Amino acid sequence: MIINYQAPGICPVCGKRLHIVKLSCDQCQTVLEGRFSSCKFCQLPPEQQEFIEVFVKCRGNIKDVEKELRISYPTVRNRLDGVIESLGYQIDKSAAADEKIRRQEILAALERGEITPDEAARQLKTVK
Template sequence: MAKPLYHAPADCPVCGDQLITTRKGCLHCGTEIAGEFASCEFCSLGEADLTLLKVFLGSRGNLREVEKHLQVSYPTARARLDAVLAKLGLDPADPGTTAGPAHAGTADADGTEEQSEYGDAVDDDLTPEQQILARVARGELSPDVAAQLLAD
């Protein structure tokens, strides 16, 4: 049985600076090379983050499929993806990236945007029924759940 391989830490446990790889070896023949090798930008991600990315890429960017695979809500799947993007240095809220929300928020009196518990802007001008329908349109609620909420 093969010896398990462990995920190398990305940061130095002493000073916190980024680690580099200085030795690589072949498990088959035992060949070793030494030097200073750059690590990839994904090397600092943990197993859960890498699994999320694999599912996301395998579903061709469909967060609904990620939601089903991870058995979490859509907002949770989106929040986890946003967290991975942030770890990779990609700001999900930056308009220059495709991961951010496509709608603008409402500004409070002090100029800051008010947000819902999902990180989306809240529109106080909408009735509760319109807010439910807007959440369906954004993919936060399924039509069945929305129908139940509207019936109540």
């Protein structure tokens, strides 16, 4: 029986990125040795990988991510920002950008029929 462990992306000793140096095929026993990079997502900590999985499953709908993970909108945004930064990208952390995104999400939910016009108006008033 072959047990497949998830390869860590970060060295537990020095904290630097690990590289894969050996690959093998269970079927034909071919072995490749060298210096291979793993994907960016594989190098994320397990909790960020789990968040990305839920985010994709929910098709990026933050409201659905909130429900599935039972966390608030700001927590979803913070976790998403953390993943974006971990992948090496910069994010606009200005309050204005967050407000604009939240307004767009409220209007999109209204358009999809997920909330009533009254609920959309109430939510839009609370966006600061």
